[in-house]
Amino acid sequence: MGILNVTPDSFSDGGRFAAPGRALDRALQLVEAGADVLDVGGESTRPGARPAPAAEELARVLPVVRALKTHLTVPISVDTRKAEVARAALDEGADIINDVSALRDPAMGPVVAESGAGLVLMHMRGDPQTMQQAPQYDDVAGEVAAELEAALHEAEGAGVDPERMVIDPGIGFGKTAEHNLELLARLDELAVLGRPVLLGVSRKAIIGALLGGVPPEQRDVGTAAACVAGFLRGARIFRVHEPGPTRQALAVAAAVSQVSLASA
Ligand code: HH2
Secondary structure, three states, X not given: OEEEEOOOOOOOOOOOXXXXXXXXXXXXXXXXXXXXXXXXXXXXXXXXXXXXXXXXXXXXXXXXXXXXXXXXXXXXXXXXOOHHHHHHHHHOOOOEEEEOOOOOOOOHHXXXXXXXXXXXXXXXXXXXXXXXXXXXXXXXXXXXXXXHXXXXXXXXXXXXXXXXXXXXXXXXXXXXXXXXXXXXXXXXXXXXXXXXXXXXXXXXXXXXXXXXXXXXXXXXXXXXXXHHHHHHOOOOEEOEOOHHHHHHHHHHHHHHHHHHHHOO
16 A cells, blocks of 8 residues: 655655656656555644644545546545545545554444545554553453454444454554554554554654654555564555655565475
């Protein structure tokens, strides 16, 4: 899943691809580099980010979704917490809603259900403005799994087809560096929920911290390594800024896994 942020303030690529023409060029590059799905976001959810009003998010996202649906065949995901934005994006042909708040907007479930779109349910404690203020867990993997299970039930209750749901542990969303590492190490514990796991670790602070503080643009090799670690624990969708290195790393890891499975 290639990340296409059309925001002025995203932590790694804010402001670079906001105009629809530039977004389309970037989308073509992402597909060329191996993205199977594109995730368009019109609101930064980095720690401390200012929430975007719906009108602003709509003005950023809709022209881009329209342009992508006109020029590309890959499925388009829209990263939004607002049912109003989701509905308008689905009307423009978006295929998937990526909700980092896992249905906090009560209208989100029914909107997705009605459209038959796919739904990503991501785990987050608190909200982006406050989530990194001393997050606490007794058992981070167990609590994330239980809260995602509740979100899956809520989505099913709203009428979303369970087969169209994907879960995501929400790396960096209300979690310390230790929580994030432990979640990655125990990602296989999400398998009990029976849904594909999406991993969004691309260029995040945890990668920078593990690499001695390198800036976001220098974190793509570390990102690929984290994706391989996730793949070996069951993750199957990888949300990344630069698909090339992760695609290569996963191709090698998948080939080795297949041989070891066949010879087991
Ligand atoms: N992370 C971000 C945004 N959306 N969606 C899912 N499903 N999983 C994630 O881990 C995830 C996400 C944050 O990263 P990014 O889009 O690069 O930055 P920003 O929020 O500053 O736009």
